[in-house]
Amino acid sequence: MTGTAPGPGVAGLFAAVRLIPVITLQDAAQAGPLADALKAGGLPCAEVTLRTDAAEEAVRIMSQDPDMLVGAGTVLGEDQAERAIGAGARFIVTPGLRGRVMRACQDRSVPVIPGAVTATEIGTALDDGVRVVKFFPAATMGGPAALRALAGPFPMMRFIPTGGVTAGNMADYLRLSCVLAVGGSWVVAPDLLASGNYAEVTRLAKQAVSLAGGA
Numbered sequence: 001m002t003g004t005a006p007g008p009g010v011a012g013l014f015a016a017v018r019l020i021p022v023i024t025l026q027d028a029a030q031a032g033p034l035a036d037a038l039k040a041g042g043l044p045c046a047e048v049t050l051r052t053d054a055a056e057e058a059v060r061i062m063s064q065d066p067d068m069l070v071g072a073g074t075v076l077g078e079d080q081a082e083r084a085i086g087a088g089a090r091f092i093v094t095p096g097l098r099g100r101v102m103r104a105c106q107d108r109s110v111p112v113i114p115g116a117v118t119a120t121e122i123g124t125a126l127d128d129g130v131r132v133v134k135f136f137p138a139a140t141m142g143g144p145a146a147l148r149a150l151a152g153p154f155p156m157m158r159f160i161p162t163g164g165v166t167a168g169n170m171a172d173y174l175r176l177s178c179v180l181a182v183g184g185s186w187v188v189a190p191d192l193l194a195s196g197n198y199a200e201v202t203r204l205a206k207q208a209v210s211l212a213g214g215a
Contacts (some may be wrong), residue, residue, distance in 0.1 A: 008112065019043060020182070025052060039068065046069075051208070063087065063088025085110050093112075126157060159179050161179060
């Protein structure tokens with residue numbers, strides 16, 4: 001099997017913004033205003049996790065915005081991948097190595113970013129043609145020090161650490177040349193979504209973009 005790596009457009013945007021907001025939406029009606037808030041803050045991308053009943057419709061709504069790059073995360077099965085792609089997801093993220101999901105994405109020429117946190121998993125992803133993996137959960141799997149060590153024998157691999165990444169430590173990850181971008185949920189925290197505080201989402205997005213640029 002040959003995996004589908006992020007294409008120039010997807011990887012290029014990740015490399016430019018350095019942060020992928022990870023979103024869990026309970027109400028699809030929030031998708032449009034949230035996309036506007038993220039764009040206003042300089043983050044025209046989002047990973048919508050498929051953890052709620054509203055997620056698929058949220059992907060559909062956000063993907064209709066030509067200025068947003070929207071993907072689906074927490075994709076565990078081939079059927080989920082197919083539905084997410086049908087809803088407009090332009091990239092797929094899995095928490096671990098999922099062969100059927102990778103094949104489904106390959107068949108549809110949709111970039112897939114599988115989770116890999118050990119040398120064995122990274123090597124397996126490499127064998128499948130993958131060059132970008134999600135390092136998850138980053139904080140509990142050793143953080144920047146673990147990534148630095150893993151990058152040594154895999155210089156061709158780029159990582160997107162997610163899980164425990166915050167405004168306070170994102171620069172520690174982004175300073176590593178092996179890191180393409182980080183994934184974080186603090187910009188779109190559940191309490192901000194629950195209160196509809198999109199202005200704060202924009203403020204946090206701007207702050208994150210500034211921190212990423214400094215790193």
